[in-house]
Amino acid sequence: MKHDTIKASLSFKNYRSDYANDWCAGCGDHGILRALQKALADLGLARDQTAVFGGIGCSGKTPYYLNTCGIHTLHGRVLSFAAGAKLANPALNVIAVGGDGDGLSIGGGHFVNSGRRNLDMLYIMFNNGVYGLTKGQPAPTLRIGERTKSMAHSNIQGYVNPVALALVSGYTWIGRGYAYDVPALSVLISAAMRHPGMAFLDVLQPCPKYNDLHTKDWYAGKLYSLQEDGYQALISADTDVAMIQQVYNQAMARAQECEERIAVGVFLHDVSRPDFQTQLQAMQSAYGDSTPCRQPVTDANGRSMVDISPLLEELKVR
Numbered sequence: 001m002k003h004d005t006i007k008a009s010l011s012f013k014n015y016r017s018d019y020a021n022d023w024c025a026g027c028g029d030h031g032i033l034r035a036l037q038k039a040l041a042d043l044g045l046a047r048d049q050t051a052v053f054g055g056i057g058c059s060g061k062t063p064y065y066l067n068t069c070g071i072h073t074l075h076g077r078v079l080s081f082a083a084g085a086k087l088a089n090p091a092l093n094v095i096a097v098g099g100d101g102d103g104l105s106i107g108g109g110h111f112v113n114s115g116r117r118n119l120d121m122l123y124i125m126f127n128n129g130v131y132g133l134t135k136g137q138p139a140p141t142l143r144i145g146e147r148t149k150s151m152a153h154s155n156i157q158g159y160v161n162p163v164a165l166a167l168v169s170g171y172t173w174i175g176r177g178y179a180y181d182v183p184a185l186s187v188l189i190s191a192a193m194r195h196p197g198m199a200f201l202d203v204l205q206p207c208p209k210y211n212d213l214h215t216k217d218w219y220a221g222k223l224y225s226l227q228e229d230g231y232q233a234l235i236s237a238d239t240d241v242a243m244i245q246q247v248y249n250q251a252m253a254r255a256q257e258c259e260e261r262i263a264v265g266v267f268l269h270d271v272s273r274p275d276f277q278t279q280l281q282a283m284q285s286a287y288g289d290s291t292p293c294r295q296p297v298t299d300a301n302g303r304s305m306v307d308i309s310p311l312l313e314e315l316k317v318r
């Protein structure tokens with residue numbers, strides 16, 4: 001990530017807004033927010049050069065609680081807003097955040113296509129197994145046969161594994177963290193931000209209000225670190241085809257572990273592929289100097305410079 005940094009030593013408090021937080025007490029979202037603030041501080045990112053976009057859901061409120069730039073967007077469309085901002089202003093540090101319902105159900109198409117596009121930005125998914133904001137319906141991450149306290153019947157639909165889907169969609173950095181382990185999560189967020197390409201971070205996030213299955217106690221003792229287990233995630237320009245295959249096979253196998261033990265850490269770190277904008281620049285040398293953020297939007301009197309009258313003339317019904 002090509003980020004502007006500021007020199008002063010910072011703490012997570014420098015990235016806090018004074019907006020009232022209405023997440024439930026004990027929600028994993030608090031840990032994710034803290035880890036994100038800590039990562040921004042550790043990286044020393046300039047607040048006016050950093051934009052956080054939220055989907056719709058409890059998770060989608062995150063931009064309000066940060067004093068960076070950002071927008072609370074539309075359900076399932078957070079990646080489109082984030083991609084637009086990155087294309088318009090390539091120097092911006094862009095982070096998209098949203099729920100598992102937002103990103104895998106209504107936003108599933110955007111999830112897949114954002115991976116293969118490989119823009120240089122980060123998508124953090126708050127994975128709580130439910131639609132928290134709308135009172136606990138099953139999200140696509142809830143497994144078949146499971147039944148949380150807010151469901152009248154057991155889940156009769158199959159489930160989507162976000163890490164596995166990211167692997168086949170072309171994301172070039174893929175990780176998984178745990179909302180209650182803030183230090184480890186902030187390290188993962190920093191690593192994802194440093195990656196020059198599209199990064200996806202799946203965060204296991206207990207929702208004490210509606211998900212009484214995947215609780216802090218349920219996770220206790222199950223989580224293990226891939227990197228401490230000797231797992232190798234790196235693919236570089238020199239990695240041969242057989243090794244690439246091995247990394248993907250291993251990543252897919254580790255991603256599927258979900259009962260006895262659950263892997264956290266970095267599944268894939270592929271630096272062999274150029275990001276979208278590097279390729280665009282090579283194709284259109286004027287791109288960097290003519291991005292929309294460099295174009296004037298108003299004249300000296302504050303009037304829009306866009307003249308839509310020829311378009312209106314064309315659309316006129318005669």
Ligand SMILES: Cc1ncc(C[n+]2csc(CCOP(=O)(O)OP(=O)(O)O)c2C)c(N)n1
Pocket residue numbers: 056057058059060075098099100101102103126128130131132133134139
């Ligand atoms: C187009 C549209 N459809 C449906 C909704 C209703 N809605 C709001 S949030 C939400 C799901 C939230 O679940 P998730 O994305 O998992 O976020 P969480 O609340 O769990 O963080 C839904 C279906 C909406 N706001 N807009």
Ligand code: SF4
Pocket residue numbers: 022023024026027028029058059128132133206207208209210
């Ligand atoms: S409903 Fe669940 S996800 Fe939403 S704030 Fe409460 S505990 Fe968190």
Ligand SMILES: [Mg+2]
Pocket residue numbers: 057099100101126127128129130131132139
């Ligand atoms: Mg959810």
